[in-house]
Amino acid sequence: MSQISDYVLPILLLLVMVAGIIKRVPLFDAFTQGAVEALRLVAELFPFFAAIFVCIILFRTSGLGSYLSTALGPVLEGVGIPAGLTELMIIRPLSGSGSLAVLEEIYALYGADSSIARAASVLVGSSETVFYVSAVYFSTVPNKKLRYGIPIALVSTVLGAIVSCLLVRYL
Amino acid sequence: MNIVFGLIVICALVLLCIQNPAATMGYLLEGTSEAVNLALKLVAVYALWMGMLKIAERSGIERGVSRLFRPLLRRMFKGESEHTQTLIGMNLTANLLGMGGAATPLGIKAIESMSKGEDHATDSMLLFFVLNLTSVQILPGTIIALRAAAGSATPSDIILPSILSTLITCVISVVLTYVFRFLWRKMESRKIAKTRAKANYEPNK
Numbered sequence: 001m002s003q004i005s006d007y008v009l010p011i012l013l014l015l016v017m018v019a020g021i022i023k024r025v026p027l028f029d030a031f032t033q034g035a036v037e038a039l040r041l042v043a044e045l046f047p048f049f050a051a052i053f054v055c056i057i058l059f060r061t062s063g064l065g066s067y068l069s070t071a072l073g074p075v076l077e078g079v080g081i082p083a084g085l086t087e088l089m090i091i092r093p094l095s096g097s098g099s100l101a102v103l104e105e106i107y108a109l110y111g112a113d114s115s116i117a118r119a120a121s122v123l124v125g126s127s128e129t130v131f132y133v134s135a136v137y138f139s140t141v142p143n144k145k146l147r148y149g150i151p152i153a154l155v156s157t158v159l160g161a162i163v164s165c166l167l168v169r170y171l
Numbered sequence: 172m173n174i175v176f177g178l179i180v181i182c183a184l185v186l187l188c189i190q191n192p193a194a195t196m197g198y199l200l201e202g203t204s205e206a207v208n209l210a211l212k213l214v215a216v217y218a219l220w221m222g223m224l225k226i227a228e229r230s231g232i233e234r235g236v237s238r239l240f241r242p243l244l245r246r247m248f249k250g251e252s253e254h255t256q257t258l259i260g261m262n263l264t265a266n267l268l269g270m271g272g273a274a275t276p277l278g279i280k281a282i283e284s285m286s287k288g289e290d291h292a293t294d295s296m297l298l299f300f301v302l303n304l305t306s307v308q309i310l311p312g313t314i315i316a317l318r319a320a321a322g323s324a325t326p327s328d329i330i331l332p333s334i335l336s337t338l339i340t341c342v343i344s345v346v347l348t349y350v351f352r353f354l355w356r357k358m359e360s361r362k363i364a365k366t367r368a369k370a371n372y373e374p375n376k
Contacts, residue, residue: 008268016227023230034225038217041276042210049206051176057202058183063190104317112323118332121318125311125333126340128304135172136275137282137300138292145291146172148351152297153304156344160305163339167332 041140048135055131056095065090079158080165084109084116088123089161093130093153100124115168122164130157216272224261224273233261240264247345248295255284259299266303269310278303294352301348305341 020027059065069086076086084106092099106120130153138144187195227233237244237260244256251259258281265274278299285296292300311333318326 009270012268013223016223016230016232019230019232020226025226025229027226030225030229031222034221034223035218037225038221038276039214041217041221041279042214045213046206046210049209050203053206053209054199054202055176055179057198057205058187059179061194061198062183062186064179064183064186067186100313100317103314104321107318107321107323112318112321113325117318117321117323118329121311121314121329122332122336125314125329126305126336130304131175133278133303134300137278137303138296140279141283141286143282143286143289143292143296144172147291147297148348148355149292149297149300150175152301152344152348152351155347156301156304156340159343160336160340164332164336167336167339171332171335 044140045136048139052094052132052135056098059094060098076161079162081161082116082119082165085120085123085161085165088120089157092124092127092161093157094132096129096132099129119165119168122168123161126164127157127160130154213272217276220270220273221276224277233257236264237261247298251285251295255281258284259302262299263302269312274303297352298345298348301344302341305337305344 017027020030065087068090072090073083073086076089077083081089088099088102088106091102103120103124107117110116134146134149134153138146184195187198224233227236234257237257240260240263241256244259248256248259258277262274262277262281265271265277281299282296285293285299310330314329314333315326318329
């Protein structure tokens with residue numbers, strides 16, 4: 001499986017280059033033009049990264065995360081999410097690397113083939129760092145009021161976790 | 172965002188004051204340094220992707236790619252320009268293939284092209300935002316690699332449930348977005364009616 005997926009990227013890029021040659025695009029000029037935009041984009045995004053990472057580190061180090069896990073654990077268990085997944089569910093919308101770290105802990109604790117580890121994998125694989133996406137996607141436009149965006153983001157995160165757990169149980 | 176940020180930072184600072192006030196500055200700087208690291212990494216990733224995407228854009232193949240989603244997108248993002256729909260299609264394709272590095276700049280560009288300088292996110296923006304949140308992805312490669320490293324016998328048996336989970340969550344979330352949109356409009360029109368009623372009532376007083 002991983003072998004097929006290894007081919008996707010180089011072939012895709014090859015196609016882009018070939019199409020560029022056919023359409024007589026000045027390849028070098030176009031590439032550098034795009035790369036300049038990357039520099040500008042990251043410069044614009046940096047303040048948002050700074051704010052988000054300060055949040056995440058405070059969340060972890062102050063113990064706010066573990067307090068929330070203990071408080072939310074019973075609630076989540078009521079909708080079919082095992083207690084072992086609570087921490088993962090809380091960190092998932094905040095940080096991608098953080099959730100991978102928690103995922104590895106779950107593998108080590110319960111074994112990579114246990115049903116809780118599989119549910120955790122599906123949860124991470126089928127969800128997104130909501131907090132990060134909502135900050136970054138709207139960073140360069142004046143449209144800052146997200147209206148019903150945040151409630152629906154939270155609902156879809158919880159929904160994703162419930163669906164993941166159900167699927168792993170019955171598949 | 173302002174409320175979320177304020178709430179987390181204030182709660183955490185209060186807790187830190189109680190537990191370990193001396194470490195606070197170190198933690199905060201660790202956070203911003205991590206932001207610098209991420210920014211550097213992303214300059215590398217985005218330079219590659221945005222360079223390649225520029226070639227794709229100028230050779231016109233991006234329009235071909237997004238034609239795949241055209242019938243669906245035309246209905247969901249009615250009223251948005253063809254350029255916007257192309258960007259959305261490209262973003263979804265990049266997400267599908269698990270190329271987050273390409274998906275994010277495309278997503279930002281798509282939002283930019285939808286903005287007409289309003290102060291709030293439009294309905295189309297939020298719909299697009301929700302599509303991105305449910306992260307339609309075919310191959311969760313990183314997770315499979317992690318599981319294999321942790322000694323799993325069948326590391327790739329999460330592919331099918333992951334795809335199904337994404338699809339189900341995506342469809343329900345999109346439906347919910349339409350429901351929320353409807354409720355929000357109702358709430359807003361009621362608010363407007365109320366302020367109008369007040370405005371009509373006051374002069375007689």
